[in-house]
Amino acid sequence: MAQRIFIQVLGFSEEERHALNTVFRLSEQCLTMYQLWTPEAPEPAGVALLDAQSHEARLHAESPRNQGLKMLWVGDNPPQGVWRAFNRPMSWPDILESLDALFAVQQGIDLDLDAVVAEPMSLKQALIVSPDRDVRLYLRARLALARVTLADEAESATGAMELARDKQYDVAVVDCGVRDMTAWALLRQLRKGRRPVAHVALTKQRRSLAEHVRAWYGGAEALLDQPPHPARLDAWLSRF
Incomplete structure (x- = not known):
């Protein structure tokens, strides 16, 4: 069954708050x-995320009233407990x-893609x-x-990079099981090389929300099942 976990957040910079809001948005799926x-x-916080640079956060962590609340501390000198x-x-x-x-985190989200159709799909590489x-x-x-x-x-990361050096690809689907390079390193090469690939999806078994966020920060637009569920792959491809 679906569940919603409320997180109490104290402190953090505007940039860190923006990243946290992105995490919240991704988890909605x-x-x-x-x-x-x-x-x-409508209910108490299930966990607290506290910034070491916030005086309020330290007081919150050390308050006897919050002893039963699980707390995640970010920064130096974490309080006891x-x-x-x-x-x-x-x-x-x-x-x-x-x-x-x-x-328990349920797998199965596709990351947002703000892409605009620029040409017929039949011309995509x-x-x-x-x-x-x-x-x-x-x-x-x-x-x-x-x-x-x-x-x-390409059956290897090396082969993929050789192809990408000679041709401009519009989309790439990368299996996280590539062996001669981590999929994350290959993703960076494909997104930032001489001919960057505009749209990249990764496929992986046993995914977690943490891996979805890692993929999003790495530049992937989707982290799909391995092999991808047809509807999820089709939904991702239909966005550009």
């Missing part, structure tokens, strides 16, 4: 949804993995990267059903 707690919330402490700069995947230890031939064939078939018929395949 999961069975476990995170939302900022306010005094008007906080449940988890993290250093700066903040790593949202690490924080979310700690939340996963408290609350796609790159498929996976060491597994069956996965590549499956992805090619799904792309063809979405009217993306111009597709090249």
Whole structure:
């Protein structure tokens, strides 16, 4: 069943708050949804996220009234009794993995993509990267059903980068199981190379919300099942 977890947040910069709001927004597509707690919330906060640079946050952490509340501390000198402490700069995947230890997080979200149709899908150039031939064939078939018929395949990250050096791809689907380079490093190469790929999705087994956020920060627009569920892949492709 779906559940909503309210998080009490004290402190943090405007930039950090913006990142936190993004995390909340991404979680809305999961069975476990995170939302900022306010005094008007229909239930108490399930966890507190506290900024070491905030005097109010330290008082909150040390107050006997809050002894039963799980607290995540970000910064130096964590007070006694906080449940988890993290250093700066903040790593949202690490924080979310700690939340996963408290609350069951349902997989299966696609990250937002603000893209505009610029040309017919039949003219799109796609790159498929996976060491597994069956996965590549499956992805090619799904792309063809979405009217993306111009597709090249690579079974390694090295092969993918060689192809990307010589051709401008519009979309790439990368299997996180590539072995000669981490999928995250390959993602950065494809998004920031000489011919950057505009739209990239990663596919992975056993995904978590933390991995979705890591993919979003890394530049991926979707983190899909492995192999991707047809409807989710088609929905992602239909956005551009």
